[in-house]
Amino acid sequence: MYYSLLVSDGEKKYLRFVDMEVPDNVTEFKKKRIYEMKIPVKGGQGAHELALRRKKPIYIPDRIGSFERWLSEDDKWVQEICNIRSFIFIPMILNGEVVGILDLSNSETKLDLSVEDISKLSILAEQLAGIIYGSTLFKELEVSKNIAEEERRKNEKLLLNILPHDIAQELKEKGATEPVLYENVSVMFTDFKGFTQIAEVLSPQELIRDLDACFVQFDKITERYKLEKLKTIGDSYMCAGGIPKQNQTHAIDSVLAALEIQAFMNLMKQIKADQGLPFWELRLGIHSGPLVAGVIGEKKFAYDVWGDTVNTASRMESSGTPGKINVSGTTYDMIKEVFDCEYRGKVNAKNKGEVSLHHVIIYSKH
Known part of the structure; x- marks a missing residue:
């Protein structure tokens, strides 16, 4: 009873x-x-x-x-x-x-x-x-x-x-959320070149302070362009445009955010170099395509995404040139009317074979 x-x-x-x-x-x-x-x-x-x-x-x-x-x-x-x-x-x-x-x-x-x-x-x-x-x-x-x-x-x-507003509201009202298949989303990954080597010469306090300073700025920039921050893993940062609210501008929004993020990192690089301190360079990759998004966990919730689009975005980042905006051919097709891009060849991506890689030029056509 x-x-x-x-x-x-x-x-x-x-x-x-x-x-x-x-x-x-x-x-x-x-x-x-x-x-x-x-x-x-x-x-x-x-x-x-x-x-x-x-x-x-x-x-x-x-x-x-x-x-x-x-x-x-x-x-x-x-x-x-x-x-x-x-x-x-x-x-x-x-x-x-x-x-x-x-x-x-x-x-x-x-x-x-x-x-x-x-x-x-x-x-x-x-x-x-x-x-x-x-x-x-x-x-x-x-x-x-x-x-x-x-x-x-x-x-x-x-x-x-922790969760997007609409997802949190659904969780409060229903006690659970349903996973959603999105037809087109832009996923961005970043990480720092040479992070491990520089981390070895910094104290734990200095390491966390510098990493937090970067991620706080990333949060502000991605929020400004209506991207959804998904998670950080070590020195890696992941976000996406077009979820949970779908839109037609997610690829352009992601590139605009990426340009601001790289501009911020270049400023940090200059400040550190002037002081004779070690600095991080940022690898950044973007790919657009379908994926599944949803909430996992019961006590510690996490809003996450799954699918080949995520794997390919990660490949764009890991194969890309530090300091550049590295985008896939799919994302390039969605932004080419707005941004000048430079073709950089093909890279192998899990479950995708060879995928075109492009660099976004810093200025736009309009």
Whole structure:
């Protein structure tokens, strides 16, 4: 048997979940979503609201069946993830007002309650109402609610730092996201030539400081051109244009961002050289094509992409000339009306055979 306890807020406009025990298969993320639910004390729809209006227990002994029409969308979602077979919602009444609801449910077996059992549970619920509102527990619950709300805001901000806004919203609403096939996306890879050798002569603090300074600027530039940062691995930086919101300018946007990134790295190179310090040169490659994008992980989410397009973009970077914008023939075809490019030959790419490689000239035609 599982339970949950809902208590009204200070203004008695909503009931909120303050404690619960749910099946082990319900993830922490989904439990957080349940805790975020608000049940209107008046004017709402659903099984809880029905118990509030009637001020009597709502008891479904086995299978939801015809009662399903009384369930709200939130009720149905909780029923599905908890696999609820039977339940009873018991209003907690104090001085004639419902101040909370005690939920009891079973997933594998039915609840077998007699009229006397339900009467005893109703008395228990009234006693709980008196205890909660007549002791410091209620104040503690209010404090806990405020803390939980602050944590929710922090978690939401963290989620938006990890995932694209639309993907984060889908994850919050549904508890999961569906992978998406994109017909045309531009993927950019970068890494630093000679990173390992220079890293050996820098202290850990200097290494992280310099790497962070570069990636912070990359983040600002890619955001300005509406590219989606995907991840960093060591000294490698990966982003893409045309996801999660598709557009027709992703190849041009990626090249414009790449030009700014290389300009920034050239400035860093000049500053370091003037001081007699070692400097990094950047290899950068771009390829355009189809790929699959989606969220992986349950506790540590990551928005990632898969497909030959990703492998080919990586090959453009690793085979490219440092300090240049190295693009594939496919990307070249999408940008040639805007940028002058120089053909540099062919390179072998995994699952693709030979792929044309071009350098973007620093100036544009327009």
